Amino acid sequence: AQSSVTVFGVLDVAYRHLDNDTAGTRDVLGSSGLSTGRLGFRGVEDLGGGLKAGFWLESEVKPDEGSQPNARFWHSRATVSLISDSLGEVRLGRDFAPTYSALADFDAFGTTGIGDTTRIYKVWGSVDSKVRNDNQVTYFLPANLGGVYGQLSVAAGEGTAGKKYYGGRLGYAAGPLNVNVGYGQTEVTNSDVKLTVIGGSYDLGVAKLMAAYQQGKYQGNKDKHYTVGATVPVGAFVLRAAYSKSKSNDATDRDADRIALGAVYNLSKRTALYGTYAVIDNDDAAKFTVSNDYSTIDAGDKSQGLEIGIRHSF
Amino acid sequence: AQSSVTVFGVLDVAYRHLDNDTAGTRDVLGSSGLSTGRLGFRGVEDLGGGLKAGFWLESEVKPDEGSQPNARFWHSRATVSLISDSLGEVRLGRDFAPTYSALADFDAFGTTGIGDTTRIYKVWGSVDSKVRNDNQVTYFLPANLGGVYGQLSVAAGEGTAGKKYYGGRLGYAAGPLNVNVGYGQTEVTNSDVKLTVIGGSYDLGVAKLMAAYQQGKYQGNKDKHYTVGATVPVGAFVLRAAYSKSKSNDATDRDADRIALGAVYNLSKRTALYGTYAVIDNDDAAKFTVSNDYSTIDAGDKSQGLEIGIRHSF
């Protein structure tokens, strides 16, 4: 059975200096600065006639404390797929929500580390589907549509509020251009959370520019988040920069903006050193921080951090 | 070390429509409809002279929610073995109780999914050894006995009620015939639980017929469970059918009978699509359901379900 399984993963450890203004500073050894730490098992079986079966099991790993950060071991992904070259893929299990991918693919910091644009991204109530969905059935378009890609997802609620979801994503990637739109709706008690996302990137060669916009609606309130960024390859280096802004009109008025700057030095395809600086400027009641490693902060204070780390893939 | 380890597993996801009569219906994405989801590591080392050492680590996986369903990660199996070609195998660790295997091998639905015959199988008290035992030492007969097979198992209680067990199983498999008997005894406070099992199958070619009977005794009460079933191969399809009945004479009188019908379509040796319908007819106070995914039911009500899924092995 061995030949049918690929064992893969990422271990990423970073030193972080975190400064949350009035709340003071903290120095930590943390995880997942450049890529999310993980251990996974995956494989594809050729069934003949252009049909394949595939599976994917992935567990998050925090090497700084030797832990899996989630109670559910395969929290990152656990799916079985039937894949037709001409008709597309049906994927069943726990996986990313399409609305999350539609945003994350266009964050210059890959929604990871202190540069993650979603650090200032507001979520209402107990919306389990912000990042991933349990019980998800997804249909992906096949790869032969001349650059058009997309997916439709439905997640069963199974009697738990904040879990019933449907959404989708449609995009076009060809040459230097990649654009996509996404929409998703999660059933929450008394109201639905509705997310709309637009994102895109253009690769100029000397730099890849990217931008994404997300709008959320819930109980009459509206929340907006956008990010613009760029990655610039310079030899073995990749420089990265991004600006993000969140704005909501609900009672708690949790607005913030954020700048992130960084550099990645690729020792090989698998191994890289990196450094990132990020600062979040919280408005009024907002309490966003650049890292979960130190989340004590006074409302409206500034959170900034510097991380220097190593990422090794296998 | 790599060559000595085989990574193996099963991911199995099914859509289930569950109907528990007065309690209503529920639609879920569930796991393990055809085979129990798992990830495992195993290997065998040839020590020379007809002697081998072996190990087996197996963890259950529920891809619908990305979880390991048990707190103990290697809940399914964790064993080390010394195996002699001529003298048999000694296996140490956590593993199936022989009484469970003696029944499960003759269930047309492999004690998995909504067709699992043990859905209406009563257990008394805190009998940990219903399915598997911790701290188990098992001796297996060697494979060269002309079709005779068997095992003897002892599990240490280590001061915890419901865990001290001894039992065994003796069978004969040759050509189309396979029969076995099993007996096991678990020490419970004030009384022992005693299980006796008889099971067999006969392969007619056009159909494989199977039947199993289990009798349990506890504090003067007697509990009977039997199942009869058949699997019918038709090209790439396998049709399956089973009828089960449980009868007990204790105060709560939890009797039920059950019908399961299904079809499996093998896309390959490793990948299959399947569908199963099952209905449980609860008597009086009985509250059995076809799936743990929806276990709310009124006493004496009917539980039925339909599942359609995909099973992928690696």
Add this chain to the structure above:
Amino acid sequence: AQSSVTVFGVLDVAYRHLDNDTAGTRDVLGSSGLSTGRLGFRGVEDLGGGLKAGFWLESEVKPDEGSQPNARFWHSRATVSLISDSLGEVRLGRDFAPTYSALADFDAFGTTGIGDTTRIYKVWGSVDSKVRNDNQVTYFLPANLGGVYGQLSVAAGEGTAGKKYYGGRLGYAAGPLNVNVGYGQTEVTNSDVKLTVIGGSYDLGVAKLMAAYQQGKYQGNKDKHYTVGATVPVGAFVLRAAYSKSKSNDATDRDADRIALGAVYNLSKRTALYGTYAVIDNDDAAKFTVSNDYSTIDAGDKSQGLEIGIRHSF
């Protein structure tokens, strides 16, 4: 990615007869008598120019109950390394404290099973760094120093008492000789715990002699632990013997001494049978036991045990 990952592990199961004097006896099936049970994933990537990247993930396994004994799955080790042939290794993540290795390398029973010398090793307060450290940054000397080896480690406290640590170890190994010294300091509320370790071994051929001494200081108290032992290879057998003594001058006066005797029979490089007898003589208030599998004991009582097991590596 498969070729870059080695899956490795140990499964070790032992029958144990434990006798804690007044508290009585217990018979159990236990784990890790000869080597600690584990499952791991590791790999090394050659970056060219004498530089390598490496990773190591290791989880403890108790096959007797099918469990991972620690809530954090990668509790045993989770590290990423940059390794230079000429300059040494920088290793980041959760790993052994150098003070522990400085002692453990010179225990005739490898700090495992009922013969483990640290069974009578006292620890003050909530010193998390007794064995391993979270958030540890370690520098290892390169292998080309003519037998000199060593490491320096710093572990970030991250605001939790008993976790901030720095320490190191320096040794010399050449021909039959191996000696080392270690020092480590853990920040605890009101006082630091300071450990000093000296250990060494000499291989006479017919026998390998080993000894280690550890001194701990905390809040004006001093704690001493030493062990002397030998391993004697006789064909496929290895005989083992050790004597250990702990002495402290704090109020609870938890002193004890201990004898362990054992034999290992190697069926192959990977598989061994073993037997060990150990007895702990507790002074006054001391309540040390030979195994966590039965830790009920009256103060000052004797704890003894016999274990017979099998260890299989993969």
